[in-house]
Amino acid sequence: MEGVPDEKCALVAELVQVLEMARHLETRMAVLQQQGGGEHQQCRALLSTMRASIDRAVHLAVSCRAEAARPESPPSGGDGSPRSGSGGSDQAGEVRGRGNATGQCKKRKALPKSSIQVRVSTVQDVSPLDDGLSWRKYGQKDILGAKYPRAYFRCTHRHTQSCQASKQVQRTDGDPLLFDVVYHGTHTCAQAAAAAAHHHGNNHPATDQATSPGCVVAGPAALPFSLRPAASNKPTGAAADDGATSSRFIATGCTVVTASPFVYPATPDCQLVSGGGGGGYAVGGGGGVAGVPNVPDVELASTTNSPMAMGEMDFMFPLDAADFLELENPASYF
DNA sequence: CGCATTTGACCATA
DNA sequence: TATGGTCAAATGCG
Numbered sequence: 619m620e621g622v623p624d625e626k627c628a629l630v631a632e633l634v635q636v637l638e639m640a641r642h643l644e645t646r647m648a649v650l651q652q653q654g655g656g657e658h659q660q661c662r663a664l665l666s667t668m669r670a671s672i673d674r675a676v677h678l679a680v681s682c683r684a685e686a687a688r689p690e691s692p693p694s695g696g697d698g699s700p701r702s703g704s705g706g707s708d709q710a711g712e713v714r715g716r717g718n719a720t721g722q723c724k725k726r727k728a729l730p731k732s733s734i735q736v737r738v739s740t741v742q743d744v745s746p747l748d749d750g751l752s753w754r755k756y757g758q759k760d761i762l763g764a765k766y767p768r769a770y771f772r773c774t775h776r777h778t779q780s781c782q783a784s785k786q787v788q789r790t791d792g793d794p795l796l797f798d799v800v801y802h803g804t805h806t807c808a809q810a811a812a813a814a815a816h817h818h819g820n821n822h823p824a825t826d827q828a829t830s831p832g833c834v835v836a837g838p839a840a841l842p843f844s845l846r847p848a849a850s851n852k853p854t855g856a857a858a859d860d861g862a863t864s865s866r867f868i869a870t871g872c873t874v875v876t877a878s879p880f881v882y883p884a885t886p887d888c889q890l891v892s893g894g895g896g897g898g899y900a901v902g903g904g905g906g907v908a909g910v911p912n913v914p915d916v917e918l919a920s921t922t923n924s925p926m927a928m929g930e931m932d933f934m935f936p937l938d939a940a941d942f943l944e945l946e947n948p949a950s951y952f
Numbered sequence: 953c954g955c956a957t958t959t960g961a962c963c964a965t966a
Numbered sequence: 967t968a969t970g971g972t973c974a975a976a977t978g979c980g
Contacts, residue, residue, distance in 0.1 A: 755957060757972060770971070774956090786971090 733800040735790070751805060753785065765791045773807055781807035 753771035760767045766789035773781035782803035790796040 754955090756974090758958075759970065759972095762969060768970085772972095 731800060731802050733798060736797045736799055751783070761788065764788065766794075773805060775807040779807040781805055783807075 752774040754774045754776070755769055755771050757770040758767050759770070768786050768788040770784070770786055772784040773779075775781045776783075783805040784802045786798075786800045786802070788798050790798055
């Protein structure tokens with residue numbers, strides 16, 4: 619991580635450039651929205667440029683990572699699956715002796731971490747969250763201070779291929795359409811390589827992912843939370859009044875960039891938040907969740923006026939609605 | 953029937 | 967002690 623200062627600089631430069639473009643684009647789009655189109659051409663041009671820069675940035679990031687030697691060492695014994703010691707059959711219901719004996723993987727911090735933000739078109743549209751890799755949800759939890767629960771995923775091939783990758787997905791408090799995705803660990807499964815390869819070539823997640831060799835992408839990807847279109851009434855107490863206060867940057871267009879140590883998410887729209895600096899991921903928030911253990915999205919869904927399925931459109935028009943976060947200090951990304 | 957998701961509980965860290 | 971992260975049984979869906 620320390621080495622390759624040159625590439626690092628280049629990378630930062632690239633990213634900064636992208637940011638600039640994003641801002642321009644943001645402005646353009648704002649105008650465009652108000653006037654009803656006309657600058658579309660310019661926007662597209664900008665997007666193209668941005669894509670190029672992003673692509674370069676990704677490559678740089680990759681090379682940096684590669685040279686910096688891969689950190690991340692499997693949390694001991696392969697995933698440090700702690701309690702698993704019991705073989706996963708702790709008799710139904712009895713005390714699950716969670717490995718207290720083994721120090722196991724409490725080292726959550728040890729894993730390389732990188733967070734990105736993914737924007738969806740509609741509350742139900744979570745296709746952007748499909749990074750081309752197959753994830754299996756293993757848990758969900760309400761986070762104190764956060765309006766929405768956090769979902770936990772791990773690579774589907776964790777057991778078959780000992781893939782250590784895992785990620786956490788959570789809606790941001792301010793913008794229901796924005797998801798914070800935090801990746802932990804690196805993908806060691808065949809799928810990772812495939813996904814990476816596809817990405818470098820070009821961005822066509824929709825079609826590419828399905829071709830991942832050793833790994834079959836789970837259909838609609840793992841959703842952060844039960845994003846069901848059917849927003850049945852939910853007497854939930856977690857009022858998600860958030861009126862989409864996206865105080866975040868809305869610069870349409872563009873794709874993804876991630877300095878993720880594993881595989882670059884194929885996500886159509888997402889923004890890099892931190893290349894792994896440290897605490898890039900913070901869920902600051904409003905009201906506590908508490909109470910209802912899940913499905914806060916129901917409210918979101920209901921909030922969303924049009925139940926139209928734009929999910930697919932995201933794949934076809936990845937440059938439709940992506941945001942870029944304000945990267946305060948690019949230099950500190952590493 | 954098999955797999956993925958849901959959900960409640962346990963455990964470690966801050 | 968509180969909170970977050972993970973596990974694993976139960977349930978649902980394909």
